[in-house]
Amino acid sequence: MGVLSFSAGTLGAFSLIALAFPFISLFTILWRSKDSLGHIAIFNAFISFIASFIVFCCVWNKEVIHLQTGWFTIGENVFTAGILLNNLSVLMMVLVSGISLLVHVYSLMYMKGDPGINKYWAYLGLFCFSMLGLVVSDSLLLIYIFWELVGFSSYLLIGFWFTRDAASQAAKKAFIINRIGDIGLLTGLMIMYAQFRTFDVVKLFGPMGLVDSASIIDGIWISPVSQMPVVWLSVAGFAFFIGAMAKSAQFPLHTWLPDAMEGPTSVSSLIHAATMVAAGVFLLGRVYPLFDSLVFNVIIIIGVLTAFLGATIALTQNDIKRILAYSTISQLGFMIAAMGIGAYGESIFHLATHAFFKCLLFLSAGAVIHQLHHYKEHHQLEFDHQDIRLMGGLGKKMPVTFISMCVAAAALAGLPLTGGYLSKDAVLITSFEWASGYHGFKKLVPYVLVLTSWLTAFYIARLIFKVFFGKLRYEGITEASSSMSRVLIVLAICSLFILVSFNPLSYEGSWILAGFTGSGVKPFEVFHSIVPIVVTIGSILMVLIGFRIYAKRDGRTFREKGFFYRFSNRAWYLNEAYNLMFVKPVERIAHYSYRFDKLIVDGVVNLAGAGMGVLSRVADWLDRYIVDGAVNGAAVLARHTGNFARQFQSGRLQHYLITMLTLVVGFFILTYFI
Amino acid sequence: MIPLSHFMFISAVLFCLGLYAVLTKRNAIQVLIGIEFMINAAILNFVAFGRFDKATGGGQMFALFTIVLAAAGVAVALAIILNVYKHFRTINPAKIDSLKD
Numbered sequence: 001m002g003v004l005s006f007s008a009g010t011l012g013a014f015s016l017i018a019l020a021f022p023f024i025s026l027f028t029i030l031w032r033s034k035d036s037l038g039h040i041a042i043f044n045a046f047i048s049f050i051a052s053f054i055v056f057c058c059v060w061n062k063e064v065i066h067l068q069t070g071w072f073t074i075g076e077n078v079f080t081a082g083i084l085l086n087n088l089s090v091l092m093m094v095l096v097s098g099i100s101l102l103v104h105v106y107s108l109m110y111m112k113g114d115p116g117i118n119k120y121w122a123y124l125g126l127f128c129f130s131m132l133g134l135v136v137s138d139s140l141l142l143i144y145i146f147w148e149l150v151g152f153s154s155y156l157l158i159g160f161w162f163t164r165d166a167a168s169q170a171a172k173k174a175f176i177i178n179r180i181g182d183i184g185l186l187t188g189l190m191i192m193y194a195q196f197r198t199f200d201v202v203k204l205f206g207p208m209g210l211v212d213s214a215s216i217i218d219g220i221w222i223s224p225v226s227q228m229p230v231v232w233l234s235v236a237g238f239a240f241f242i243g244a245m246a247k248s249a250q251f252p253l254h255t256w257l258p259d260a261m262e263g264p265t266s267v268s269s270l271i272h273a274a275t276m277v278a279a280g281v282f283l284l285g286r287v288y289p290l291f292d293s294l295v296f297n298v299i300i301i302i303g304v305l306t307a308f309l310g311a312t313i314a315l316t317q318n319d320i321k322r323i324l325a326y327s328t329i330s331q332l333g334f335m336i337a338a339m340g341i342g343a344y345g346e347s348i349f350h351l352a353t354h355a356f357f358k359c360l361l362f363l364s365a366g367a368v369i370h371q372l373h374h375y376k377e378h379h380q381l382e383f384d385h386q387d388i389r390l391m392g393g394l395g396k397k398m399p400v401t402f403i404s405m406c407v408a409a410a411a412l413a414g415l416p417l418t419g420g421y422l423s424k425d426a427v428l429i430t431s432f433e434w435a436s437g438y439h440g441f442k443k444l445v446p447y448v449l450v451l452t453s454w455l456t457a458f459y460i461a462r463l464i465f466k467v468f469f470g471k472l473r474y475e476g477i478t479e480a481s482s483s484m485s486r487v488l489i490v491l492a493i494c495s496l497f498i499l500v501s502f503n504p505l506s507y508e509g510s511w512i513l514a515g516f517t518g519s520g521v522k523p524f525e526v527f528h529s530i531v532p533i534v535v536t537i538g539s540i541l542m543v544l545i546g547f548r549i550y551a552k553r554d555g556r557t558f559r560e561k562g563f564f565y566r567f568s569n570r571a572w573y574l575n576e577a578y579n580l581m582f583v584k585p586v587e588r589i590a591h592y593s594y595r596f597d598k599l600i601v602d603g604v605v606n607l608a609g610a611g612m613g614v615l616s617r618v619a620d621w622l623d624r625y626i627v628d629g630a631v632n633g634a635a636v637l638a639r640h641t642g643n644f645a646r647q648f649q650s651g652r653l654q655h656y657l658i659t660m661l662t663l664v665v666g667f668f669i670l671t672y673f674i
Numbered sequence: 675m676i677p678l679s680h681f682m683f684i685s686a687v688l689f690c691l692g693l694y695a696v697l698t699k700r701n702a703i704q705v706l707i708g709i710e711f712m713i714n715a716a717i718l719n720f721v722a723f724g725r726f727d728k729a730t731g732g733g734q735m736f737a738l739f740t741i742v743l744a745a746a747g748v749a750v751a752l753a754i755i756l757n758v759y760k761h762f763r764t765i766n767p768a769k770i771d772s773l774k775d
Contacts, residue, residue, distance in 0.1 A: 651774025653767050654697050654705075661693070 011055050012067040012083050018051035018097060019132050025125025031118050038108045041121035045097065045104040048128065052097040056090045061515055066202050068138055077197065084138035084201055087515040088285050088348065092135040092278070095355050099274035100128040106363055106487040107266045109480075110370055120160060124270070127153040131275040135282065140189050140199040143286070147185060147243070147279065151178040154276050158263040170259035177256040181246020185283070188239035191232055192290075197225045201286060211289045237295030240287050241302075248280025248332045251306040255575055257329055261321040265366030268321060272328045273359035281332070281351050284339045300340035301441075304448050307333025309572060311455035315462070316569040319386045320365045323463050326571075327412060328358055330452060334427055337449065343430040345516030350427055352512055353419035353500060357411035360491035364405035367480035367488065368394060368467060375477045388463060393472030400485040402468045404492035409464050411495045413457035413539050416532075419500045422507040424453060425532045429507075432527045450535055457539035461546030469551035505532070681722035689715035702755045702765040706748065713744045 006014070021044040028037045059065060068082025104124065111120055130149035137143045152175075159171025193199060196210045204210050214223040221230045244250070249257035257277070261268055271277060284299075291299070310330030317323045331354050338347035372385035383390050395402040411420030431446040479485065493499070501510040506528075567573065648659055688711055695708025717737045724733020759765050 649774050651771030653770070653773065656773075658697055661697070 006054070006058055008065045008067065011058055011065055011085060014051045014055045015083055015085060015093065015136050018048045018055065018093060019129060019136065021045070021047045021051075022097075022100070022125040022128035022132065026122045026129070028118050028125070029122035037118050037121050038104075038111075041125060042101070042104045042108065044125060045101040045128065048132070049094075049097040049101045052090075052093040052132075055085060056094040059085045059090045060087060066138060068200070071139075079141065080139060080200060081142055082138040083136050085136065088282070089135050091348065091352060091512065091515065092282055093132060095278075095352055096128065096131050096135060096274045099355055099359050100124070100131075100270060102359065102487050102491060103266050103270045103273075103363075106269075106366070106484055107264075109484045110266050110366055111264060116160070120157075120264070123153055123156045123160065124267075127157060127270065127275055131279065134279055138201050140192060140201060140204070142199075143201075143283070144182075144185055144189055147247070147283075148182060150247070150276060150279055151175065151182065154178075154260070154271060157267040157271070158260045160263055160267065164262065166259075167262040170256075170262040174256040174260050177253050178246050180253060181243040181280075184239045184242025184246070186239075188236050188243065188287070191236040191239065195221070195223050195226050195228060195232070195236075205287060205289045209289065233290075233292055234294050237291045238298065240283060240290065241295060241299055244280035244283045244336070245302065246280070247283070248277045248336065249306075249329050250280070250302050250332065250336055251309055252574070254306060254310070254329050255571075255578060258322050258325040258571065261319070261325050265321065265362055265369055268325070269359050269362030269366065272325070272362060273355040277328060277332055278351055278355065281335045281339065281347060284336070285344065285348060288339070288344060296340050296342070298340075300337055300445060303333045303335070303337030303340050304445050305333070306330070307337060307452045308448055308455075309333070311452045311459065312568050313571045314459040315455060316565055318389050319384075320368065320388050320391075320463065320467065321362075321386055323388070323459060324358070324361050324365060327361075327456065327460065330456060331358070331412070334424070334449065334452075337445065338427045338430065341431055341434040341445070343427060343434070345513050346423070346426040346430050348516060349500070349507070349510060349512045350423035353411065353423040353495070356491055356499070357408040357418070357420050357495040360404055360408035360488065360495055361412065363484070363491065364401050364408065364488055367401045367484055368398065370484070371398065371477055371480055372474070375474050388466040390473065391467045392470035393468070394477065395468030396472065397477050398468075398479045400479055400488060404488040405468070406464060407492040407495050409460045412460050413543065414453050414535060415457075415539060415543075416536060417497055417504050419495055419497055421504075421532075421536075422497060422501055422510055425535070426507040426510075426513060428453070428535060429527050429531050432531055433524050436524060450531075450538070453535055454538045454542050457542040458546055461543040462550050465546055465550035469547075678722060678725075681718060685715045685718040685722070688712075688718065700766050700768055702758065702767055705767060706751050706755065709751070710744060710748065713740060713747075716740065717744075 025041045025044045028040060031037055065085040066082065068080045071079045071081040073079070107120070107124070111117055114120060127150070130146050130153050134143055134146035134150060137146060155171050155175040155178075158174050159168050161167045162171070189199070192204060195214070196204055198204065198210070202209065205212075210223055214221060216222070216230050216233070219230050220227050221233045242253075246253045257272075260271060263271075307330045310326045310328070310333055314323050314326035314330065317326060331350070335347045335350050335354070338344075338350060368391070369385055372391070375381075376383065376385055407418065411418035414421050414424040428446060428449055431449055435443050435446050480488075497504040500512055501507065507513060508528075570576065648655070692708045692711025692713075692715060695711060696705050697708075699705050699708060717740050720733045720737040720740065722733075724731065724737070727733055755765055758770065762770050764770070
């Protein structure tokens with residue numbers, strides 16, 4: 001890794017290149033032709049990955065690069081924008097661009113022939129650009145902007161097949177729930193600015209930064225420029241955490257993630273592996289020094305609860321993508337909980353390994369769905385091609401997909417020789433070490449996590465056995481095309497231990513973990529040997545049970561009814577609860593407002609209108625008959641007078657004479673008799 | 675001796691006949707004749723009143739002047755009628771109405 005060396009400015013330029021190229025993909029939306037767009041987009045993703053990789057090689061475990069420039073000035077406050085490249089951001093960069101490159105390559109076949117393909121590449125480019133921007137930004141304000149962009153582009157991609165009602169509903173749901181998180185992040189931003197008068201991440205959270213040096217005296221939180229009651233410190237921590245909760249799908253804001261499965265599977269893969277949901281964990285990593293013990297407790301509770309909840313729901317789902325979605329929620333719970341117990345490095349480590357195996361799981365599931373969908377169309381059958389109950393025996397027909405999905409499943413279940421094993425053990429062991437120093441509910445945390453990882457092994461085994469083992473239902477189904485399979489193979493290799501550590505059984509040798517400061521808890525040697533053994537044996541047992549039930553199908557099965565089954569299958573009834581608690585009241589308020597609007601407001605308006613109508617009719621009558629009447633009457637009088645007078649001027653001499661005579665005689669008669 | 679009122683009566687009848695002719699006839703010559711009737715009614719009055727002015731004979735004198743004037747008037751009127759006929763190709767006063775605007 002030491003071969004390459006560039007100056008800080010060059011590396012900054014490289015990271016900007018990594019940002020700019022996916023953004024160029026956005027403009028493919030303008031193209032009319034749809035033929036070569038995929039190759040352009042892949043090229044952009046490739047350049048982005050290469051640039052990210054160079055930056056990664058030059059920055060990892062070396063000096064932090066921080067470049068910034070003045071952005072704008074309000075009054076005397078100068079706002080800066082810039083790039084912060086430290087271990088966290090370069091790791092995320094290479095993860096995001098790498099996963100995105102693989103997803104791009106995969107999409108070329110997967111999305112082939114879609115009528116909106118130019119939009120697809122454009123949105124995908126925007127998505128990667130936003131996430132890379134979020135990762136390298138050095139200012140909370142910039143992070144907020146990219147945060148919103150990530151939410152927006154995920155909205156576009158989830159609702160990519162927007163003509164389907166479910167897809168557009170899911171996109172709206174994702175967007176609205178993410179807005180709740182955005183409010184949290186914005187609140188955090190405002191508190192930080194009010195307290196420290198800067199958005200600069202390095203100044204705020206860096207070593208000996210403003211947050212570290214701010215002191216708490218007598219319940220007052222004092223920074224060099226301002227002070228406020230100490231409760232705002234917790235509020236700020238909560239606010240940032242709410243942002244992370246929405247993006248990283250933590251209970252109770254996780255419900256958008258399973259619904260987001262309505263998007264194309266390649267997009268789900270990108271969302272779940274590297275871009276969208278990782279943003280929340282990344283944000284926690286960025287603002288890590290801010291959290292106080294109260295916020296940490298909440299983070300632990302939410303994380304553990306989410307991990308457990310996701311695993312229990314995944315047990316009984318039948319849609320292949322929904323199982324994976326809930327497993328993502330569960331794994332994110334692990335990461336968040338790890339953040340909460342102070343295992344910062346372990347959390348990021350798990351994020352990195354999870355990115356590969358979850359991407360692989362989704363892409364393999366996508367391959368299965370893709371092939372089944374084509375089979376269905378070719379034979380003109382009608383069945384739900386995402387329902388695992390209708391699959392079976394695919395292992396023989398789709399060996400590459402089968403093997404790569406098994407590797408990913410093993411990584412998810414935490415079986416040895418995989419990256420997932422190492423990172424999960426890292427989290428679990430650290431949690432045991434951490435819990436040994438506490439009493440009360442904190443003692444429970446590691447046990448719940450161990451239970452969750454056993455459940456994880458069970459549900460992923462169920463998925464594998466149901467899809468790939470048993471009787472083959474669909475004769476003549478074939479392996480996914482080679483460009484898709486190759487991506488699966490690359491990801492399968494990346495999911496193995498070799499990428500993160502040379503020692504397949506111990507996480508301590510992992511180079512990723514070495515790049516972050518340790519959790520600081522006292523190590524207990526005993527946990528390092530017992531925990532992996534117990535967890536692995538439990539997981540293997542779970543896999544065997546799953547094998548007995550789902551692969552051999554010897555009649556032994558779970559009753560698919562009963563309270564617990566329904567509770568899990570309906571996702572703890574949370575959607576229903578939200579419907580009852582938020583959607584229904586809002587709808588009712590909307591209904592009443594509508595009625596109020598219709599009856600009162602519209603009534604008043606209509607009444608005024610009707611009044612005006614009557615008034616104008618009166619005015620019209622007055623105008624027509626009185627005013628016009630007077631005018632017309634004058635005119636008529638004048639006309640008649642004129643006509644009458646005109647008769648006298650007939651032009652005939654004798655008529656004049658008669659007139660004269662009449663007048664003279666009349667005059668004489670008048671004077672004579674009066 | 676014939677009383678004055680008889681002259682006056684004849685004169686009034688004559689005047690009315692002339693007036694009637696002037697107002698109703700459809701021929702300018704007849705209208706002219708009507709005018710002569712009216713002038714002669716006036717002359718008759720002059721002569722009749724002249725009985726009360728035997729010394730100077732003013733009434734007879736005026737009658738003479740009037741006869742001369744009437745003759746001159748007729749001459750002028752006939753010339754006008756001739757010109758009217760030339761201009762309008764008619765002497766029916768009902769058809770000559772270019773006096774109106």
